[in-house]
Amino acid sequence: MSKYVKGLLAKDISNRLEGVTDCVLANVIGLDANTNVALRKRLREKEIRLLVVKNSLACRATEGTALAPAFEGITGTNAVLWGAEDFVSLVKEVEDLNKDEAFDDFKTRGGIMDGEQLSPERVTEISKWPSRAEQLSLLVGQILGPGSQLVAQLTGPGSALASQVKEKAGEEEQDSV
DSSP, X not given: OOHHHHHHHHHHHHHHTTTOOOEEEEEOTTOOHHHXXXXXXXXXXXXXXXXXXXXXXXXXXXXXXXXXXXXXXXXXEEEEEEESSSHHHHHHHHHHHHHOGGGTTOEEEEEEETTEXXXXXXXXXXXXXXXXXXXXXXXXXXXXXXXXXXXXXXXXXXXXXXXXXXHHHHHHHXXXX
């Protein structure tokens, strides 16, 4: 392949990865066509993009960007995965694919998060973190928890008093009959 064609390919890859700061690298070599289509469909449903690139072209395309460290020390052809609601959701889906027997040849090779190169082991650790939606639900629970407890403490004695008054009124009504 001529330098001109390599330059065009690198520019195309650079345009596709424009604005991407966090990604996961995986090996998809060995997947047959049907499995590859199933993989891409599953990722598309989660709004995850996948781009298979040759490492030397990826290095050229990401030179000077936040993704450049991701390709250091990695050889061969890689699939670059990015997107999803947040990075943790992306990593969780990638780890699910690693464990899925239908995608035996799919293996995580690393990635990058906040400018830090990630090893496959680190990607597995990050997959255990709560996703954005889980973090928001925890936060809402912590915000609403004290308020609901306060309301229960304020209404508890009042409802107990109301039930006693109602019970006393019922007894007086029976006595008058």
